[in-house]
Amino acid sequence: MASTETYIAQSPDIAASTLGDDTIIMSTLDSTIFMLNSVGTAIWKAADGATPLSRIVGEKVCAEFDVAEDRALADAEEFVAQLAQHGILSVSAQPASPREAL
Amino acid sequence: MSLLEEMNQKATALGVPLSAHLDITWRCNERCVHCYLDHEGKGEMTTAEIKDAIRQLSECGTFFLSISGGEPLLRRDCFEILEYARGLRLNVKLKTNAVMIGPKEAARIKQLGIEQVQISLYSHRAEVHDAITKLPGSWRRTIDAARRLKANGVKVSLTNVLMTYNSGHAKAVKRLAEELGVGFAVDPTITPKLNGDWSITGLGISRQELEEIFHTEEFVGDVAEYCAPVSGVDDDILEGHSCSAGHTLAYISPFAEVFPCVQFPMACGSLREQSFREIWWHSAALSELRSVRVRDLHTCSHCAHVAYCSRCPGLAYMEGDFRGPSSQDCEKSYVRTGIPSAARSRAAGRVAGVASGLVQIAGVLHAAS
Ligand code: SF4
Ligand code: SF4
Numbered sequence: 111m112a113s114t115e116t117y118i119a120q121s122p123d124i125a126a127s128t129l130g131d132d133t134i135i136m137s138t139l140d141s142t143i144f145m146l147n148s149v150g151t152a153i154w155k156a157a158d159g160a161t162p163l164s165r166i167v168g169e170k171v172c173a174e175f176d177v178a179e180d181r182a183l184a185d186a187e188e189f190v191a192q193l194a195q196h197g198i199l200s201v202s203a204q205p206a207s208p209r210e211a212l
Numbered sequence: 213m214s215l216l217e218e219m220n221q222k223a224t225a226l227g228v229p230l231s232a233h234l235d236i237t238w239r240c241n242e243r244c245v246h247c248y249l250d251h252e253g254k255g256e257m258t259t260a261e262i263k264d265a266i267r268q269l270s271e272c273g274t275f276f277l278s279i280s281g282g283e284p285l286l287r288r289d290c291f292e293i294l295e296y297a298r299g300l301r302l303n304v305k306l307k308t309n310a311v312m313i314g315p316k317e318a319a320r321i322k323q324l325g326i327e328q329v330q331i332s333l334y335s336h337r338a339e340v341h342d343a344i345t346k347l348p349g350s351w352r353r354t355i356d357a358a359r360r361l362k363a364n365g366v367k368v369s370l371t372n373v374l375m376t377y378n379s380g381h382a383k384a385v386k387r388l389a390e391e392l393g394v395g396f397a398v399d400p401t402i403t404p405k406l407n408g409d410w411s412i413t414g415l416g417i418s419r420q421e422l423e424e425i426f427h428t429e430e431f432v433g434d435v436a437e438y439c440a441p442v443s444g445v446d447d448d449i450l451e452g453h454s455c456s457a458g459h460t461l462a463y464i465s466p467f468a469e470v471f472p473c474v475q476f477p478m479a480c481g482s483l484r485e486q487s488f489r490e491i492w493w494h495s496a497a498l499s500e501l502r503s504v505r506v507r508d509l510h511t512c513s514h515c516a517h518v519a520y521c522s523r524c525p526g527l528a529y530m531e532g533d534f535r536g537p538s539s540q541d542c543e544k545s546y547v548r549t550g551i552p553s554a555a556r557s558r559a560a561g562r563v564a565g566v567a568s569g570l571v572q573i574a575g576v577l578h579a580a581s
Pocket of ligand 2 (some may be wrong): 511512513515516517518521522523536537538539541542543545546553554555556
């Protein structure tokens with residue numbers, strides 16, 4: 111059966127830093143800057159290329175924040191697409207090999 | 213509020229040094245006539261010390277790191293330092309005269325993901341630029357490097373410092389930047405030497421030229437808006453700070469000394485004696501600086517320009533009192549709006565008081581505000 115999972119990995123073409131509970135990220139490719147709130151930060155930190163997005167949402171978002179799982183997953187997909195558009199996250203249908211994974 | 217303003221506000225509230233400027237050397241291969249540094253190299257930080265300083269900044273929350281000098285590429289370990297900073301995922305800007313950036317260096321800068329390279333260019337005319345840098349051939353090499361960086365996909369910005377030597381060249385330099393497809397900024401301020409010598413400020417442009425710059429759309433955007441005096445000062449302004457120096461900005465010299473800003477030589481501590489965290493949180497100088505609100509500024513708090521003035525506390529410090537006005541900024545505010553600053557009015561008041569009845573003196577003073 112084909113996998114419908116999404117795997118996300120942090121790109122090397124970024125600058126990032128923590129500011130309180132938030133994370134500042136800038137794409138060095140197009141200089142777009144984002145400030146991720148604590149939910150975005152949780153997803154960002156877990157973006158290791160090997161953990162499916164649905165699991166990240168379940169374990170890092172729904173377990174920590176008061177939000178329904180399908181709503182959280184839809185929001186996370188939109189968030190991921192936005193970051194991927196600026197080269198901040200890479201998105202794949204396959205998990206990264208252990209060597210590639212962060 | 214823009215995202216950058218939001219970040220700065222948050223960083224101020226948390227006391228995070230969001231931006232840092234690190235000079236890795238004061239040595240230089242150029243000898244610019246207006247340079248504020250001496251070019252002493254003795255006692256510079258070692259590679260390990262610089263990396264440690266960068267690590268400490270990153271641990272304290274720094275995101276924007278400007279690596280500069282002197283000419284940073286004169287250090288053989290410059291790329292090792294840049295690589296280290298990028299390894300910590302800092303947003304790195306490189307300030308350079310670019311004469312040492314050949315094809316290999318340009319490719320490496322791109323590969324490291326340096327956010328921007330800021331290059332000083334003094335004129336569109338090679339002989340004028342070279343007369344300022346005192347390095348024959350420097351214009352050609354700088355322009356070639358800017359093209360090379362651009363061809364490699366690196367973001368480049370040219371800074372045109374205005375002075376008597378290159379008077380009237382700003383528009384042509386801007387056009388050259390446009391031809392090259394790179395960014396452009398004018399800097400109308402010649403700052404005194406960090407050792408307290410003000411003589412080089414005599415190279416600054418005339419009031420007439422400053423007026424022209426401030427009234428030219430391509431430099432300031434909407435001229436009417438830029439030059440309009442702002443009336444009314446609210447509590448937000450009076451409760452605020454002059455600038456980010458010492459609040460969200462730190463400067464580290466090549467000799468491991470920490471200051472609030474490269475243009476604010478108020479010693480806060482040495483990384484050879486204390487950690488950056490200790491200095492940032494516990495230096496008496498920084499605590500004093502942070503305690504000062506705009507309402508505490510003895511002259512500026514009563515000035516008509518206070519809401520938008522670019523008052524530099526570093527320049528004021530070099531004039532003897534960081535709570536005081538900075539005469540270069542008083543001049544800029546006056547040229548922008550035609551309204552004398554509180555500092556000028558006070559000085560005029562003092563002289564007019566001494567020479568009461570001599571109406572023509574007031575006229576002379578006004579003309580000289
Ligand atoms: S105003 Fe002066 S002290 Fe403040 S950040 Fe700018 S240059 Fe530095
Ligand atoms: S114009 Fe001069 S006196 Fe007025 S706020 Fe600026 S620095 Fe202060």
